[in-house]
Amino acid sequence: MYRLALTAAILGSASLSAEATAALPDPVRAMIDAAIASGNKQDVAAVVKLAKATNPDDVPEIDALMADYNASLARTAAAALREKQEAGFFENWTGQGELGGFRSTGNTRNLGLSGGVKLVKDAVKWRLNFQARADYERNRGRTTREQLNATIEPNYKFSEKLYAYGLAQFERDRFQGFSARYTLSGGLGYELVKTDAMRLAVKAGPAVRVTEFPAGDSKSSLAGLVGVDFDWQIADNIKLSQDAGGTYASDAQGFTSGTAVIDSDNTSITATTALTAKLIGGLSTRLSYTVEHETNPPVGRRKTDTLSRATLVYDF
Structure with a gap:
């Protein structure tokens, strides 16, 4: 017991x-x-x-x-x-609106207004990106800069990192020497790095470019398009973006686009560095610096323009 x-x-x-x-x-x-x-x-x-x-x-x-x-x-x-x-086609879109001012150097040297919009539809096997931007300035009663740019880019995802892209782009910048420029391209892209904090993507493919000049003549050429896109979430409220040599609209947010269209007559290169800081809710502030370079611009035009922008960005 x-x-x-x-x-x-x-x-x-x-x-x-x-x-x-x-x-x-x-x-x-x-x-x-x-x-x-x-x-x-x-x-x-x-x-x-x-x-x-x-x-x-x-x-x-x-x-x-x-x-x-x-x-x-x-x-x-x-x-x-x-x-x-x-989801249907008109569902699950995200976007941004951007408005602010800029200072230009190169073919013009003035202050002006800058605005843009970006839309992204991200589905399981495909993604559709659209972005448009306008920069406008007047000096002493006359327009000294009127630059328009619109790009639509569908992507088809083969895997988490590999995708095919198509691209259609319209540009207008009389002060760089052309009244309209159209670019069509298609090729492959690959995300070399893809984490919660960092993304590095590259893409390349052939392109066709048609340029219309103010005098009424035009030129068509075969070209190649190369792109590099880098995004780094430095902190919860601060993001650094760097694009050079490509036109790419990321899931990651921002109007950060660069263009390198290479042909035997004239190569166009655009590189943009941007720092974005969240303020409150969907509102952020962005400082960016853009370099636009033409290797063979029309006679009387400078090869390089720069744009320093300070804008407010609203996510929707």
């Missing part, structure tokens, strides 16, 4: 000990919950690693929390995929 009582006491004590060690301390649980609520996977992984190291007896409970977290992520991803698959 004594032995039975002793055995029962030992088993009861072991049960209480197991319950004590299985109970994750409230501060540790709160720390994990806060990391999960932040939505940052890197923070969650770091906090969980620390929690396991400092609470080795509670690893099974921490693993259970992580299993629930991963299951929730999987359900969210599945729901997002379903939404993309079932």
